Amino acid sequence: MKILIENGRVFDPVSGRETETGVFVKEGVIAALEAPEQAVDRRIDAQGCLIVPGFIDLSCHVREPGDDQKGSIASETRAAAHGGFTTLCTSPDSSPVNDSGAVTNLILDVAARTGAVRVLPVGAITRGLGGELLSDMAGLTNAGCVALSNGDRPLGNSRVLRRCMAYARTFGLTLFIQPENKALAAEGCAHEGSVATHLGLPGIPEVAETIAVGELLLLAEETGVRLHLSQVSTARSVELIGRAQARGIAVTADVAMHHLLFNESALRGFDSRFHVRPPLRSEADRQGLLAGVRDGVITAITSQHRPQDPAAKQAPLAETAPGLSTVETTLGMGLRLVENGELSLPVLLAALTSGPAQVLGRTPPRLDVGAPADLCVFAPGETWTVTAASLLSTGKHAAVLGEALNGVVRATLCNGKVAFVAGGDD
């Protein structure tokens, strides 16, 4: 398949430079940054568009294996391609939990057969994510896991955590840990602050996260493990991580896009879509997270996509399943931050491309000749309205449902194949 993307501007997130040029894709790689003399099979008009490396999501739930009614690798990778993503790191909290090479192989097999974009499984750090026994970390890595994680289950036992780190360090593995102190978070479902106080919702205090961050940083320093903190939600966490980085500790962090765009007040009126874990925090926290992204303390923005079936969100708020359907709107939500002057476009795009690549220990993706053709073509100035019908994900509970978003993705190529094209039949 020979594809020519023409009339667009290539954007390099590393240098922040834009170049007006065509992209010629042949046999899965970028063959030239100009129109070829030979005939092409397909032309994609990128008039008014930026051509950027495909986005890399460090935390995405595809619900396979186990939760067919909430999504599948087929449905959620298509949704991801619609959102401009070409690489998804999938959370281990599937059913069964991804704690063995067999489950990893299953995920990779299904992804190879039905996936529209690249799937990189993340393995469980403990067996069954039970928080007690070490998983076969080296075996999981050999099977294809790119990191090991606790998913969304807090690790209650510091001794187990310390041993996980020491063991992972033995093999040079990266841990993705979502920091939460189980006892302090307890049965909470909203940030412990003024909105939870008004609505009478059980709160999750800020310290439920910062105590866990402090513990993780100290243990990472002691064991020397490569630690990546997933979905930090408080300004104070950013401060703690920044200080640790300044001391030379090998720690990185990401934030979910919805934590950058929304604060606790989204829960007003008991809107169960915004029941997310960790909870949406105060405006000061949101500002702290944005500053963390601008300063580079937080290097990646994730979708933290968690598709749910309608029934899971149809109940009184505390009884609903947490999570938003976000992978298709992450780019548009980010562009809204750019419009608001809260992030610059180069910082946003870096946090979706080179930042997560760095966390995965890979070279930053660039659209150079010879590079794999993983790319996204989007029109930053074009608007679309987010409706249930417009979403390819099984989960329709987008944060911006019914709203107009800038940034229409015209095409997404993964490994030189068209993963998504607007109005197309691919």
Place this chain on the structure above:
Amino acid sequence: MSTSPASDRHIQLNPFGQLRHFLSIDGLDRNLLTEILDTADSFIEVGERSIKKVPLLRGRTVVNLFFEASTRTRSTFELAAKRLSADVLNLDISTSATSKGESLSDTLLNLEAMASDMFVVRHAQSGAPHFIAQSVTPGVAIINAGDGRHAHPTQAMLDMLTIRQHKGRFEGLVVAIVGDILHSRVARSQVRALLTLGAEEVRIVGPNTLLPRDAETLGVKIHNDMRSGLRDADVVIMLRLQRERMEGALLPSEREFYRQYGLTTEKLAYARPDAIVMHPGPINRGVEIESAVADGPQSVILNQVTNGIAVRMAVMSMAMSGQLAERQAAAETQASK
């Protein structure tokens, strides 16, 4: 940052600004709250007649949906509905459908299919009545009979009625609410109602473990000490203390709580001499309140029970007429097309 009164107003009122659901005090203005109190006043007289009935809800079906057990509140709602001539169905959901795995939405849709006009809902989760009104059965009037820690608006309004009967006004009043504010839906609704009706100062009094985070954003003054909390108060409201609070490491013991925050004759002396003492009940004598105070001349606790039926009649009849006005308008729009 507060809850969005605009959205609460929107959901509780029909396009003509009349009550159609009664979910929380948030978003309701002073005129509407006063209208509830005035309507309740007119129903008190009904309770004094030999035939205690008015036909306002004749032919209407009211379903009491109690997902959390409560004999007292349920009986007053039942009595209120019957005095309005409604057909009443009492469902104790905690022991029926949901325990068989039926979802809340399915249970409610089934009940709606039985031509119910009004659901009186009590639920252990904050926001359950909002959820029902918004997503499940918008055409049925929803009356919140207490949801989680969020709101108990009919209890708050009956307390307002009691205060108005004794003080004749809200302007200039200093009200102290004492005890477990953190878990109290009653306190949240009382605070909002008092501030909307024009009370000068609302204080919450308790130990830090029983006060919600950022409580000052509720518009109240926070006191840890009974002496300062009760000083010159016109109204003292004591809240019920649940046994579980000791198990959850929020309090050491009932005895220590009583020593610090129990309302005794000595502590009541900090308040104004004509201060009234209220309690939403049921009372834990010797835990929140001394018997001598509960039964004393300043106590209006029994009064509150009588007012409960009148306030619930007022809210039910107003919400029903708001629903009917909306249905009629919709039918007329349909006909004119």
